[in-house]
Amino acid sequence: NFPFNNITPFDDFTLFQIICGIAAVVGHIWTVFAGFRGGKGIATALGFLLTLITIDMLFALVVFTITVTLSRYISLGSLAAAVSLPIILVVRENIFGVEIPGYQTILPFIIGLVLLVIYTHRKNIDRLIKGSENKISLFKKK
Template structure:
């Protein structure tokens, strides 16, 4: 049992580190030589990269951050399959139930890693893209339904943060409608609330009517252009 618990703990650690990979920060730093946390919304996620560098880099960060969530969940599936083939799971453990709870915990670890990256002094993004990847690996129907809500709201409002908030609310509803396991429903509720909390500043701007719409870019300065001429 000790070996099994140690293995589960290792999965959680790897999921957190995977979520912590600072995709947006690294890309902007490489292309512009600036810290994306100091411009726009201060987030390292795809939306702030979109406003800073444009559609291509924004789409790249969206895909990679989503992939982090997918890989975290697939890691659980792979480890459980391997453990079962090697008889590493204790006979007292219900593998199916344990796996569903581990998927949920690993999902939380990846979300936390993205928003509180150990590589960025526990700062990061708002976990929307990583959460989408986790949902795709959990249940693609829930993920696509949630993405549909996001797409409808963004098409009407042109405001990404508002669409993310509606998507965060919709996750729990679709989890229940599609009869997902209790751990997955709890993930939908908790992760949805966490994403909404991560959008506190956006909510304040939405109320004030100052939240940027899709397509509005922020002005950035590279380290070279910001330096005084010699």
């Protein structure tokens, strides 16, 4: 029973992974090395969630890719992928009947992580609404 005997209704190792992952994301967003002003936590969340819910994250990456390809906004793609993730989990588990290990433990934390992503993107959301958010261009026309 790693890391301790199960005295909760949770799958302990899943809970342990989530706590470590959330700590990494929070540490990236509010890093002491940059005056508690770091990134938005997207890349860090992607890394830890790929190890935890690989298939669901691949679906979210498809959402990200389609959104960025159509809109050319990285921030919108990040937000769309984040918001789609709990929906993907619920649909796979409850509609398609796929047993996602630790689903009951993972889902509340994913919802919290989505809210955190929305919070860290609040300035981007404001710029998207105002139409002043920067677009990416992979192939600039000369």
